[in-house]
Amino acid sequence: MFTRIMSMSSIKGRLGLPCLSTVSYSTGIPSFKKDYTRQAAIAQNEIFHGTNIFDYRQAYRLALDAKKKDKTYRHFNNINRLADEFPRAHTSSPKDRVTVWCSNDYLGMSRNPVVLDRMTKTLSKYGAGAGGTRNISGHNQHAVDLERICARLHKKEAGLVFSSCYVANDATLSTLGAKLPNCTILSDSMNHASMIHGIRNSRANKIIYAHNDMEDLERKLASLPLEDPKIIALESVYSMSGSVAPLEIVCDLAERYGAITFLDEVHAVGMYGPHGAGVAEHLDFDAHRNYSGKGGTILDRIDIISGTFGKAFGCIGGYIAGDAELIDFIRSYAPNFIFTTSLPPADMAGAAAAITYQIEYPEDRILQQLHVRELKEKLHNANIPVVPNPSHIIPILVGNAELAKKASDLLLARWGIYVQAINYPTVPHGQERLRVTPTPGHTSELQEELTEALTDVWQTLGIKTVADWERVGGFLGVGDPKVTKPSPLWTKEQLAGLKSTPGT
Secondary structure: OOOOOOOHHHHHHHHOOOOOEEEOOOOOOEEEOOOOOHHHHHHHHHHHHOOOOOOHHHHHHHHHHHHHHOOOOOOOOOOEEOHHHOOEEEOOOOOOEEEEOOOOOOOOHHHOHHHHHHHHHHHHHHOOOOOOEHHHHHOOHHHHHHHHHHHHHOOOOEEEEEOOHHHHHHHHHHHHHHHOOOOEEEEEOOOOHHHHHHHHHHOOEEEEEOOOOHHHHHHHHHOOOOOOOEEEEEEOEOOOOOOEOOHHHHHHHHHHHOEEEEEEOOOOOOOOOOOOOOHHHHOOHHHHHOOOOOOOOHHHHOOEEEEEOOOOOOOOOEEEEEOHHHHHHHHHHOHHHHOOEOOOHHHHHHHHHHHHHHHHOOHHHHHHHHHHHHHHHHHHHOOOOEOOOOOOOEEEEOOOHHHHHHHHHHHHHHHOEEOOEEOOOOOOOOOOEEEEOOOOOOOHHHHHHHHHHHHHHHHHHOOOOHHHHHHOOOEOOEOOOOOOOOOOOOOHHHHHHOOOOOOO
16 A cells, blocks of 8 residues: 655645645545646656656657668658659649659559549449448448459459458468467568568467578478478568569478468569469469469469559559468458458459459550560660569669668659668668669650669769679679579560450
């Protein structure tokens, strides 16, 4: 029980407060009628606890100062993309136009008239919000249709829609890892933060294998009891390097050692395959061109696929696709799904329209791939250091956080070009870069402008070119004579031979 050892006048004197107060005799703690200052609160704590209260603001300041000191503090640019002028945008001033070169709206679907029309009509008819979680008024025909389309896209039995793919990855991995007894999750060292977070939340045994190193993965699989559940978690296209996972070998290893596979296709859906289902579909391109039924393809062999509506499909939200029992399991146990408000009807309708459009019309991703090839060639000829990869991602190596930020700022200020600097923790220290993502709207003229701008900025800031990296033996495949230039995932024959198939 609290013992009153000071008179009320003494307490009020120490606190610097007026004498208007009452005392709660159940606790003995004074309850002041007037608001007291933070200084008074500190003094009060000294009286009753003998120590100062924790300085929260100082803790925030110290943490932020540390990020500013090591040049990883993030500055957000006010970029407002214009649907009618894609890929142009305005800054905080509507009159100030810039060209966006780093958007994940890879195909410009956020402005697609079919998508906008579907969203507008749905918004007018069903309103802005979903009204609750899927369990409480948030389950509707839009969710049912969208999940059916996601399952169809990946040739799976069922799909499940989430508010984002970060949530989808976190929910699925954390739930599986927690509910499967003695489960071990084997995670690629370059996996996205959402997967890392889900694995951590599961509290399952975690083993990290070296990026795309199948020998390392097999060694670690072989060390585990065959009868124990195992999940191999990986991405198809790694967003910051553009590297692509060897999916066929992963499937072989999973089947050999009794594991299931969790594949994040976030940066691949809409971009690869005859129907835009991602890398797993693309690797058996001809088999899927007129695909029906099971056929032992890589897409068939992958157990769980996660994807997003927020990148190539130009909308918002995420999903998983897999066997019906697995999907029902996640639906029934994942708190991230159960307790999250459903996506608005218009967003789900727009995503469904975008996926359906890309299933039927591949021209956007074909043109996007042609622009990627063209720009990579221009940058190579200009001695700009692009990290080699077979995908649509163009990582331009800087190797220094401060220089990467300066390069981004100078491109915007001098050239009206927006490319965000990528630094830690998105990439390791010393691997800072600019990440360029051409779209169907980035014409040859815009590519010439970007190449000229990068050449100017590299010279102004003294950033290393390909030749400079060659002199130090190369880094991340740039300037390294031992690294063979990878062939693009899309072959010339695939780009030339794929046609629209309305109504498929």
